[in-house]
Amino acid sequence: MENQEIVEEIPIEPEINWFTLSKEEVEKNLSTSSNSGLSSAEVKTRFEKYGPNELKAEEKRPRWKVFLDQFKDVLIYILIFSAIISAVFNFIEYGSLGDDWIVIAVIVVLNAIIGFIQEGKADEAIEALKNFAAPESQVIRDGKEITVKARELVPGDLIVLHEGDMLPADGRIIEQSNLKVEEAALTGESVPVNKQSNIIEDVECPLAERKNMVFSSTLATYGRGKAIITETGMKTEVGKIATMISEAEDKMTPLQKNLEDFGVWLGKIILLICVAVSLVYIARFLWFGASFGIMESILAGVALAVAAIPEGLPAVVSVCLAIGVTRMSEQNAIIKKLHSVETLGCTSVICSDKTGTLTKNEMTVRSAWAGGKIYDFTGSGYAPEGKILLEGSEIQTASIPDLDLTLKIGLLCNNARLNQDEKTKKWNTFGDPTEGCLITSAWKAGMEHATYQKKFPRLDEIPFDSTRKRMTVIHEIEGKKIAYVKGATEILLDLCNNIQIDGQNRPITAEDKKQILEAYEQKADEALRGLGFAYRDAEGIKVEVEEMEKDLTFIGMQFMIDPPRDEVKVAIKECKQAGIGVKMITGDNLITATAIARELGMVNPGEITHQGKDIPDMSDDDISDCHVFARVSPEHKQNIVKALQNKGFVVAMTGDGVNDAPALKNADVGVAMGITGTDVSKEAAVMVLADDNFATIVHAVEEGRGIYDNIKKFIQYLLSSNVMEVLVLFIASFFLPPPLVATQLLWINLVTDGAPAVALGFDPYDPTLMKQKPRPIDEPLLTKNFIITMLYRGVILTALILGIYILYDRVTGFMPTEVPDGFRDLIYEFEDLIDTEGVKTNLIIKYDSESGLYQHLLESGVPVEDMEEALLLDRYILWKARSVTFLVMMVAEMSNAFNCRSEYNSLFKIGFFKNKPMLFSVGISVVLTILLYFWRGLGNIFSVIPLDAVDWLWVIPSIIVTIGCVEILKIYFRKQLHL
Structure with missing residues (x-):
């Protein structure tokens, strides 16, 4: 920390283009020596100034904050407020907190836990970069070569580079011998870069072409060298990337934005309607002597909030996204952030x-030139599988000496090797990728690498270097010393006196060279990298560049590329x-x-x-x-x-x-x-x-589109159902007792809404998804047709539910005339009404004069002589009406779930049985709901009583009306869209 504070106080220094400076200028700027490096004392001073050579990790967000963030939602705030109001008013009225607030609290906490788990671990990009750095490095200090930890390097240090070293910092090369560095991870360059120490004058030279520089976290694959460290830590190229990562803002996905906007809008509407309903009930109590007081009026508003808020929406969205994540993982797409599924x-x-x-990131020989002809190679990667073709016909190289020798030279003038993974069966190359693909091309002609190495032993070698741009090996071929050379075609041609055509040597002409270069340029235009091949008799020739690499015979070229997948x-x-x-x-x-x-x-x-x-x-x-x-x-x-x-x-x-x-x-x-x-x-x-696999992205996009479609399906389902619940309670508030209590609404929203809503996440995707244009990022969830459908369904279902409730609560023919014995077991409810103060007679008189319930029974034509029996019968009528209403509402919402499987297509065309999770979830919900009517303990909690056989028949018209009205609307939509 002390070092870090010192670093932060250092003034920003102007950036130097080190690649434009000479070795002497670099030494002067960094006050160092290319022979002895820095002194130990100077290293200590610079370490205190610049700090350790490592990447700073961002402070991780505490997990408890991540958990608390799950509660930052308008709808969650309303639910929490509703739970508090319910508990307080239940305590004031009945001396206990009641059950409603517990159910609401459980829902809120469960939703937070799901979100917390799905968000997963915090971002670790900077930490990964830190781990990517080299742990140790060879450095020259005080004139001695020593090994130090990479974090201890400072600008001006002189490091020694060897094949296989991970580069510890950015540096200017001052000395090199055939040094190649793999920079694909940093620059995207597909092959190792040949490094050199000369000055680069172009100040705008891109990173990938700064061949006199080495960069932190790249890999030396060949040769050796020395470099002076120019930048360490966060000032390296990798450090700059780390800074850009840390400064990048976390963005909300389109779905998150839509849900947030939707939540704010819905929250305002809910609060407005809840207050309105509470005020209506209070007015009825104050001015019309209704049978419920201020407490009940406020609790009616709470019940409405519970009805209006789709409590399961956040959880159902998470579950639906999780379903998509599972599907995508089966297709090799691993999703780390849940909401990003939908963004796709x-x-x-x-x-x-x-x-x-x-591309495959595997060099592959695509064609070869030999004897004036172009040969094509099939297959890709390093697998020795494929054919060699001439004008589309497969050939055998043994009968074509020019091509055969071209492939043979590529195989033997080579330091790479191939290997097949025993588990994956995938072929890989060790060494230069370009040399690896030359082994593969020869193998396709039947030349197995190990066999040829034994058959034609190597006697000597002149290694490749970036100045000569060629490599020479001397092999014993049938008892003779033969030199094989590979390198840049234009350079080899200058060293060749002869050319082999159809197995015969003759002097090479200017026309030959022209044709060769034309073939080379033609392949270069096709983005193929070309290498030329030549040979000579090496008997009695010194193994020196000047002697061995002249008077060559040009034999052919091979052209390779990193091919597309x-x-x-x-x-x-x-x-x-x-x-x-x-x-x-x-x-x-x-x-x-x-x-x-x-x-x-x-x-x-x-x-x-x-x-x-x-x-x-x-x-x-x-x-x-x-x-x-x-x-x-x-x-x-x-x-x-x-x-x-x-x-x-x-x-x-x-x-x-x-x-x-x-x-x-x-x-x-x-x-x-x-x-x-x-x-x-x-x-x-x-x-x-x-x-x-790039193709996996396309499958992921289709999955993302399908997930969003299914999310819209269950949002439409939840909202159209909740609109119905809100309308039922709101309209009833003007002239009826509340048709449902809060616990009943919670049951519907959780048991009947929750499972089918999740099942919609398993619905088969529309087969035309990938033939549609991407939806606009600012497209709201509540489109015009969405709102029309939601209101239409809500109004139809409201009329159905209220109609049945009114029949049972107001119409004589449907109202019971006596209380069944089973209901008398709930006498504690009766005593809550008439014996709160222990003076039953006074309460009966008060009830008779102000409540209106007794008159209500008389006006309805129900002959009741006993006052207490009248009170109990009135309570039974209300429970019966609510129980039937609860049943019909549940069945209607189950039917509505099937409606929401498509916005336009008929349910009968889609098929009832294609979404088996839907059938299962609806079945479970129905069974659980029926259980309420037969298990008295559970029924008491949710204010549900047993029904007669005739009452169950309401299930049939509720299904017909719910599905039938939506099928009519879908016909209208299909005509609109000409479907």
Whole structure:
């Protein structure tokens, strides 16, 4: 911490372009020596100034705060307030807190627990970057080479680089011997970069082309070298990425925004209606002598709040998203942030890295030139499987000496090796990927690597270096010493005096060289990397560059590429059908990127593509119109994502490298590769592809669209049902006792609403989903048709429910004339009404003069002579009416669940039995509800009494009316949409 505080006080120093400086200038700027390095005393001083060479981790958010955040919702606030009001008024009125508040509290806490679990662990991107750094390094201090921890390095340190070393910091190369560095994770370059120590004069040189620099967290794959550390910690290129990740804001998904807006809107409506209902009941008590007091009036408002709020909505949304997460994991898409599942559904642009994402990240020989002919190779990757074709026909190389020798030289002039994983059966290369693919191409011709190494032993070697751009090996071939050379074609041609055609040597001519270079350039335009091959008799020749690498005989060329994945072209076509744009954003060169994009169908011939250096001068429109960006830096990737977001696009960004992490986090959906991806990219992303397959993203988009569709289904179901509940209570408040109590409403909302709502999450997706355009990100949940449907269903069901309630509470023919014996067991309820003060006669008189219930019975034609019997009968009539109303409402909502399986298509066309979880959940809900009517203990809690056989018959018209009215509305919608 002490070091960190010191670092924060250091004034910001101007950034130096180290790659433009000479070795001497670097030494001067950093006050160091390229021979002896820094002194121990100077290291200590600089360590105190610059701090440790490590990445700062963000302070993690306490888990208790994450849990409390689950309660930050308007609807949750209303439920908590309702629970408190219910408990307080029950205590004032009856001396106990009652059951309602407990049920509400359980719902609220369970919802918070679900959200807490689903949110999972906090973001660990910076920690992953920190772990990505090298733990130790070889450094020269006080003129001695020692090993130190990477965190102890300081600017000016002189480090020694060896093959296999993970680079500990950014540095300027001052000495190198055939040094190659794998930088794909940082720059996107598909092959190891040949490093050199010369000055680069272009101050705008992109990161991928700074060949005299090494960067933290990259890997030395070949050769050796020395470098002076120029930047450490958060000032390295990886550190800059870490800063961008930490500064990226966590965005709300479209669904979260919609649900938040919806919650605020619904909360205001609920509060307004609850207050209105309470005031109506209070007015009836004060002015019309109604049978319930102020306490009951306020509790009626609480009951309405319980009815109006879809308590299960947050949990059901989480469950539905979790269902989608499970489905996607089965398709190799691992979702880290639950709500991001739905965001995929409105993705309108996918920005994809090239290497390892659109391509295999495996170099593959596509064709070869030998004897003036072009041969094609099938197969991809390092698997030695495929054919060699000439004009479409398979050939055997043994009968074509020029091609056979070209492949043989590629096999033997080679230091790589192939290996097949025993478990996955996947072929991998150890060593330079370019050399690895040469082994594969030769193997396709029947030349097995190990066999040929034994048959033709290597006698000597002149290693490859970036200055000569070639490599020479000397092998014993049939008792003779033969030198095999591979390298850059244009350089080899200058060293060749002869050429082999049809197995015969002859002097090479200017026309031969012209044809060779034309073939080379043609393949270069196709983004194929070319290597030339030559040989000579090495008998009696010194193994020195000047002697051995001259008077060569040119034999042929091989052309390789990191090929596109087989399934990506199909996936991109599907994206276009779904209205989703695909853009390639890569650190590789423009020619290769454009050629791959053309092969995948992303761009048309002649279409303009851009390099990263063009991006600062491009408008948002220009960026939106371009489909390929090459040689981009992490800042460029972020600029592209932000420009697309400014244009209203929902952006999914794919990547696998450290350099992709900031853009992954800033995108609406960050997608990392699970196999080739770095830990950094996986932590920054919200989705990880377990199979590194671009096509999996397309399946995930379809899943996201289907999930959103199903979420809308159960929101429509919950709201149309709750609208009915609210209307029933609101209209009844003007002239009827409350048709349902709070616990009954909670039962309906949890048992009958909850399970079927979750089951809608399992509903089969619309098969036309991927032929529709992405929905607008600002499209509200409550669309015009959504509101029309919701109100229409609510009004129809309200009329049905209120009609039945009025029949049982007001119409003589349906009102019972006597209290059954079973109901008398609930006498404590009766005593609550008439014996609260222990003076039964006075209460009866008060009841008779003010309540109106006794007159109500007389006006209804019910002959009751005994006052106490009248009171008990009136209570029984109310319980009976509520019990039948409760049953009909439950059945109507169950039927409504089936209605919501499609907004337009008929339920009879969709089929009742295609969603088995729906049938199961409805069955369970029905069984549990019926249990209330036969289990007295449970029935008492929910104010439900047994019904007669004729009362159960109301189930039939409630199903017919509920389904029938919606089927009529769907016919209207289908005509509107010409379906």
